[in-house]
Amino acid sequence: THQWRGIIEEYRDRLPVSDTTPVVTLREGGTPLVPAQVLSERTGCEVHLKVEGANPTGSFKDRGMTMAITRAKEEGAQAVICASTGNTSASAAAYAVRAGMVCAVLVPQGKIALGKMGQALVHGAKILQVDGNFDDCLTLARGLSDNYPVALVNSVNPVRIEGQKTAAFEIVDMLGDAPDIHVLPVGNAGNITAYWKGYQEYAADGIATRAPRMWGFQASGSAPIVRGEVVKDPSTIATAIRIGNPASWQYALAARDESGGVIDEVTDREILRAYRLLASQEGVFVEPASAASVAGLLKAAEQGKVDPGQRIVCTVTGNGLKDPDWAVAGAPQPVTVPVDSAAAAERLGLV
Numbered sequence: 100t101h102q103w104r105g106i107i108e109e110y111r112d113r114l115p116v117s118d119t120t121p122v123v124t125l126r127e128g129g130t131p132l133v134p135a136q137v138l139s140e141r142t143g144c145e146v147h148l149k150v151e152g153a154n155p156t157g158s159f160k161d162r163g164m165t166m167a168i169t170r171a172k173e174e175g176a177q178a179v180i181c182a183s184t185g186n187t188s189a190s191a192a193a194y195a196v197r198a199g200m201v202c203a204v205l206v207p208q209g210k211i212a213l214g215k216m217g218q219a220l221v222h223g224a225k226i227l228q229v230d231g232n233f234d235d236c237l238t239l240a241r242g243l244s245d246n247y248p249v250a251l252v253n254s255v256n257p258v259r260i261e262g263q264k265t266a267a268f269e270i271v272d273m274l275g276d277a278p279d280i281h282v283l284p285v286g287n288a289g290n291i292t293a294y295w296k297g298y299q300e301y302a303a304d305g306i307a308t309r310a311p312r313m314w315g316f317q318a319s320g321s322a323p324i325v326r327g328e329v330v331k332d333p334s335t336i337a338t339a340i341r342i343g344n345p346a347s348w349q350y351a352l353a354a355r356d357e358s359g360g361v362i363d364e365v366t367d368r369e370i371l372r373a374y375r376l377l378a379s380q381e382g383v384f385v386e387p388a389s390a391a392s393v394a395g396l397l398k399a400a401e402q403g404k405v406d407p408g409q410r411i412v413c414t415v416t417g418n419g420l421k422d423p424d425w426a427v428a429g430a431p432q433p434v435t436v437p438v439d440s441a442a443a444a445e446r447l448g449l450v
């Protein structure tokens with residue numbers, strides 16, 4: 100019997116590990132690449148979804164975290180720390196358990212989804228809610244890791260990017276070449292940096308004939324890269340990407356410019372529309388931030404900016420169960436029936 104071994108074993112020769120590296124893994128990666136029928140029809144393209152919510156802790160962060168915690172373990176660290184809008188902290192907490200390390204997380208008070216908080220709690224992380232936003236949390240985490248014996252596992256740690264680049268490898272391995280366009284949400288901008296690195300490596304080694312154009316989308320209330328300036332008080336319902344000063348800003352610009360891509364914004368309304376379309380028409384339940392990629396693709400298509408016939412991959416970054424409030428909000432309350440098949444049949448419109 101064989102199962103996917105996790106990104107470090109599957110892509111060992113492309114990652115900074117040695118034969119003696121103590122690999123810390125939950126068998127992350129190997130996520131589904133799902134053909135998106137409705138999105139393909141709407142755009143006249145061949146659209147696929149890279150469903151990263153299928154990772155062990157429910158987001159793409161696990162790809163970077165297996166590398167970051169493995170490296171921390173190799174260096175003898177006993178504690179790790181991160182700032183997070185929720186998913187990084189959930190992932191760090193789980194991988195720290197595997198490694199037998201203490202995990203400290205700093206989150207913006209009141210601005211992380213309940214499911215993610217639950218994950219960090221149940222994995223036993225030490226959680227501080229900071230009276231500030233994600234950018235403040237990251238500043239604090241950096242300072243603490245500079246001055247105390249605790250390793251920083253945010254994506255400013257370059258091994259995180261190394262792990263996350265494997266998603267691009269998987270896509271090329273599945274499709275046989277790179278897509279024409281790759282679309283993804285942008286928050287702290289680590290992931291767009293990582294995908295671009297992965298695609299470039301495969302192209303340089305002739306495994307792909309080209310690299311795709313990179314299309315990144317920020318939420319309108321948190322769109323510093325689009326605006327060209329730091330957003331002091333970022334806002335969006337997509338709390339995962341509520342970030343005003345992305346750490347990998349310059350790398351995101353490089354990915355955009357070197358690939359001939361774009362970084363644009365989508366409103367919360369556009370995000371929620373894409374969120375509902377993904378769930379109700381593609382059968383894929385993602386968290387709101389994840390829907391920013393699809394919202395961006397639909398926006399571009401409506402503006403006539405998507406030439407038909409292209410192959411497009413949208414990364415959907417996190418599982419919908421992390422933040423189910425948005426699924427329930429505005430939906431009709433299910434009706435209650437007695438234990439009676441005639442009544443149930445009538446309510447279901449079967450008669």
Ligand code: F0G
Binds near residue numbers: 184285286340386417
């Ligand atoms: N989608 C989700 C679900 C995320 O959690 C994040 C980032 C992003 C997209 C954006 O990715 O930051 O690499 O541009 N979440 C981080 C966190 C900030 O703390 O979990 P990015």
